[in-house]
Amino acid sequence: xxxxxxxxxxxxxxxxxxxxxxxxxxxxxxxxxxxxxxxxxxxxxxxxxxxxxxxxxxxxxxxxxxxxxxxxxxxxxxxxxxxxxxxxxxxxxxxxxxxxxxxxxxxxxxxxxxxxxxxxxxxxxxxxxxxxxxxxxxxxxxxxxxxxxxxxxxxxxxxxxxxxxxxxxxxxxxxxxxxxxxxxxxxxxxxxxxxxxxxxxxxxxxxxxxxxxxxxxxxxxxxxxxxxxxxxxxxxxxxxxxxxxxxxxxxxxxxxxxxxxxxxxxxxxxxxxxxx
Amino acid sequence: xxxxxxxxxxxxxxxxxxxxxxxxxxxxxxxxxxxxxxxxxxxxxxxxxxxxxxxxxxxxxxxxxxxxxxxxxxxxxxxxxxxxxxxxxxxxxxxxxxxxxxxxxxxxxxxxxxxxxxxxxxxxxxxxxxxxxxxxxxxxxxxxxxxxxxxxxxxxxxxxxxxxxxxxxxxxxxxxxxxxxxxxxxxxxxxxxxxxxxxxxxxxxxxxxxxxxxxxxxxxxxxxxxxxxxxxxxxxxxxxxxxxxxxxxxxxxxxxxxxxxxxxxxxxxxxxxxxx
Numbered sequence: 001x002x003x004x005x006x007x008x009x010x011x012x013x014x015x016x017x018x019x020x021x022x023x024x025x026x027x028x029x030x031x032x033x034x035x036x037x038x039x040x041x042x043x044x045x046x047x048x049x050x051x052x053x054x055x056x057x058x059x060x061x062x063x064x065x066x067x068x069x070x071x072x073x074x075x076x077x078x079x080x081x082x083x084x085x086x087x088x089x090x091x092x093x094x095x096x097x098x099x100x101x102x103x104x105x106x107x108x109x110x111x112x113x114x115x116x117x118x119x120x121x122x123x124x125x126x127x128x129x130x131x132x133x134x135x136x137x138x139x140x141x142x143x144x145x146x147x148x149x150x151x152x153x154x155x156x157x158x159x160x161x162x163x164x165x166x167x168x169x170x171x172x173x174x175x176x177x178x179x180x181x182x183x184x185x186x187x188x189x190x191x192x193x194x195x196x197x198x199x200x201x202x203x204x205x206x207x208x209x210x211x212x213x214x215x216x217x218x219x220x221x222x223x224x225x226x227x228x229x230x231x232x233x234x235x236x237x238x239x240x241x242x243x244x245x246x247x248x249x250x251x252x253x254x255x256x257x258x259x260x261x262x263x264x265x266x267x268x269x270x271x272x273x274x275x276x
Numbered sequence: 277x278x279x280x281x282x283x284x285x286x287x288x289x290x291x292x293x294x295x296x297x298x299x300x301x302x303x304x305x306x307x308x309x310x311x312x313x314x315x316x317x318x319x320x321x322x323x324x325x326x327x328x329x330x331x332x333x334x335x336x337x338x339x340x341x342x343x344x345x346x347x348x349x350x351x352x353x354x355x356x357x358x359x360x361x362x363x364x365x366x367x368x369x370x371x372x373x374x375x376x377x378x379x380x381x382x383x384x385x386x387x388x389x390x391x392x393x394x395x396x397x398x399x400x401x402x403x404x405x406x407x408x409x410x411x412x413x414x415x416x417x418x419x420x421x422x423x424x425x426x427x428x429x430x431x432x433x434x435x436x437x438x439x440x441x442x443x444x445x446x447x448x449x450x451x452x453x454x455x456x457x458x459x460x461x462x463x464x465x466x467x468x469x470x471x472x473x474x475x476x477x478x479x480x481x482x483x484x485x486x487x488x489x490x491x492x493x494x495x496x497x498x499x500x501x502x503x504x505x506x507x508x509x510x511x512x513x514x515x516x517x518x519x520x521x522x523x524x525x526x527x528x529x530x531x532x533x534x535x536x537x538x539x540x541x542x543x544x545x546x547x548x549x550x551x552x
Contacts, residue, residue, distance in 0.1 A: 008497065009533035061532065064340040067540075221284065256337065257285035264343075 001132060004029065010070040011036045014060065019128060023119040024083040031060040031078035032129060035070045044139035044274035045075040045129070046267065047163075049121065049155075051146030052180075053099045056080045059145065062256040068264045072271035075135050079121050081147065083114035096184055102175075103151030104199050106188035115188060122155055122162075141270035145169040145259055146224070147180070149216075153201035153233075157210050165273035167215035167266045169259045170222055174202040174229035202229065205236035214244030215269050217262050219252030277408060280305065286346040287312045290336065295404060299395040300359040307336040307354035308405060311346045320415035320550035321351040321405070322543065323439075325397065325431075327422030328456075329375045332356045335421065338532040344540045348547035351411050355397050357423070359390035372460055378451075379427030380475050382464035391464060398431055398438075417546035421445040421535055422500070423456070425492070429477035429509075433484050441549035443491035443542045445535045446498055450478040450505030478505065481512035490520030491545050493538050495528030 004016040012035040021028040037043050046069065048059050056078045059065065069076045082088075082101035089110035090097035097111075106115035130137040142163045144152035149171025156166035175181020176196045185196045197203045214237065218230050234246045252258040280292040288311040297304040313319050322345065324335050332354045335341065345352045358364075358377035365386035366373035373387075382391035406413040418439045420428035425447025432442035451457020452472045461472045473479045490513065494506050510522045528534040 007529055007531050007533040008495070008527040008537075010537045014533050061338050064343070064536065066533075067340070067536070219284070251284040253283055255283050257283040257290050257342075260340065260343070261284075261286045 001128070009033065010066045012038070012066070012070055014066060016056065021083075021120055021124060023116040023124045024114050026083050026085045026088060026114055028083070028120065029056050029080055030125060031056045032133060033060075033066050033069055033076040034133060035073050035075065037073040038075060038134040042134045042136035043073055043075050044141070045077055045135045046270050046274070047077050047079070047121070047140065047142040047152070049079065049103065049142070049144030049148030049151040050081050051144070051148045052081070052095050054081050054148070055099070058256070059259070062260065063263050064260040065263050065267060068267035072267055072275075074267070074271055074274055075133070077125070077129060079125055082117060088114045095180065096187055100147065100184065102147060102184045102188060102199070103154060104185070104188050107195070108188060108190050111188050118155070121151065122159055139164065139274045141165045141274055143167040143169070143266055143270065144171070146254065147172055150175060150201060154199050154204060157201070157204040157208050158198055160208070160211070163212070164276070165212045165270045166210055167269055168217075169262065169266070170218045170224070170228060170254050171201065171216060171233070172228055173233035174200060176200045176203065177232065178227050178229050180224070180227040202232040202236045205233065205240055205242060209240045209242050212273055213269070214242055215266060216244070216246045217249055217266070218247070219249050219254065219258050221251055222254045224254050277404070285309065286342050288314070288342070288346055290342060292332065297359075297396055297400060299392040299400045300390050302359050302361045302364060302390055304359070304396065305332050305356055306401060307332045308409060309336075309342050309345055309352040310409060311349050311351065313349040314351060314410040318410045318412035319349055319351050320417070321353055321411045322546050322550070323353050323355070323397070323416065323418040323428070325355065325379065325418070325420030325424030325427040326357050327420070327424045328357070328371050330357050330424070331375070334532070335535070338536065339539050340536040341539050341543060344543035348543055350543070350547055350550055351409070353401070353405060355401055358393065364390045371456065372463055376423065376460065378423060378460045378464060378475070379430060380461070380464050383471070384464060384466050387464050394431070397427065398435055415440065415550045417441045417550055419443040419445070419542055419546065420447070422530065423448055426451060426477060430475050430480060433477070433480040433486050434474060436484070436487070439488070440552075441488045441546050442486055443545055445538065445542070446494045446500070446504060446530050447477065447492060447509070448504055449509035450476060452476045452479065453508070454503050454505050456500070456503040478508040478512045481509065481516055481518060485516045485518050488549055489545070490518055491542060492520070492522045493525055493542070494523075495525050495530065495534050497527055498530045500530050
């Protein structure tokens with residue numbers, strides 16, 4: 001593992017690291033914020049999965065999460081959104097290929113070679129940071145924005161027992177029925193739609209739900225509203241009687257200005273579960 | 277004036293606007309955050325001047341100032357750091373030309389045609405926002421980072437009575453004696469160093485000082501420490517018995533992670549002066 005940068009930040013350290021990823025078969029970069037408490041011993045960790053076109057960096061510099069992580073004494077991990085490098089397959093569209101891994105293990109050519117973001121975020125990177133940093137693997141929570149909200153919800157429901165809480169900002173909720181989903185699931189997983197179900201938060205909510213609490217925020221002025229299918233998730237949560245909140249925030253859109261406006265509440269929500 | 281974007285943010289609106297600038301002779305872009313209170317009537321405004329290579333956007337998305345501006349009920353204005361456009365002179369170096377206006381009115385060719393950032397930030401833009409938005413021109417304060425800290429300090433001392441308070445993050449304090457200064461002042465103002473004094477915060481502190489309080493934060497691990505000449509400013513403040521604080525923050529560097537870590541205290545400092 002190589003240190004790209006370490007900056008003092010709110011009394012802790014915001015680091016960026018690269019490592020040779022076994023899952024993805026290329027070097028991957030991630031951000032990790034450790035609060036001051038990490039000097040004394042392992043702290044809980046909140047994962048932040050980013051959306052389309054983002055890297056490890058966007059949320060790290062724009063979401064403003066570190067101040068609240070410091071207040072709550074928890075670490076933040078910011079993975080990249082896809083494999084990177086010249087050998088990695090890509091597409092001209094912003095919503096397929098690099099920056100658009102959709103948190104799945106691709107089975108189709110040419111994507112299968114490197115696009116294994118489910119394994120990377122769900123297994124490899126958690127093990128790596130638990131070994132290399134003062135992070136407690138028994139206290140993990142997850143959140144994300146847009147495609148990253150989709151990733152947070154599907155990983156939380158798919159990896160039973162792993163996360164104590166899950167939240168999402170403007171998540172893609174029902175990708176099997178959206179243009180943010182059908183195209184990518186077809187490319188990465190093939191045309192057999194039965195393989196898609198494990199990557200659709202609304203379907204997973206109906207099938208398995210989540211043991212902890214769920215918090216979802218979406219803006220009423222979200223410019224991608226039609227693609228998110230928030231209603232499908234709201235219905236699924238209600239039918240399952242899933243403990244949690246689905247909140248529609250008046251006047252907010254899909255930008256990081258929305259994320260930063262509500263990140264304090266999300267971090268506090270997770271901290272309550274992580275420190276319980 | 278044209279609206280580039282408006283995003284809901286912490287209950288207020290983060291806007292970006294362009295307008296034909298008389299001072300600079302080109303279209304200029306700026307960010308303006310208005311808290312919810314601005315719907316009821318004019319609010320005080322805190323200016324944030326950015327550093328080398330930055331645009332109006334960097335601090336707007338990375339400093340995390342809006343949440344505290346909302347809490348304090350004040351507006352934030354984020355000007356660009358130089359004129360822009362194909363007709364505007366530039367240099368290959370990152371620290372001269374575009375992104376490096378140094379908040380002066382250039383008198384030398386080829387810069388004199390458009391590089392009039394002192395007039396732009398000190399006169400044109402304040403008048404524009406006071407006319408076009410719910411901003412109170414009688415309650416202004418100013419801050420900035422690095423080159424923008426230099427701009428904040430020199431404008432605050434140079435425009436007597438304009439600003440109620442001034443602060444700076446890692447400011448360039450003594451440009452007439454630094455490689456961050458001599459090169460640019462020579463290019464923009466010529467070789468007669470007597471013209472430079474009005475743009476050196478340490479010299480101005482000795483000559484005129486500031487009527488309100490001054491707050492300066494710089495990190496002890498600032499990678500540009502030798503260029504900032506923080507000591508010259510500390511000495512000048514002490515000799516003048518300038519009311520204010522010069523703080524050296526242990527372990528912090530020159531990045532926005534430093535700015536975001538202390539922006540809450542700076543906004544609160546200004547709010548106290550603005551609402552007095």
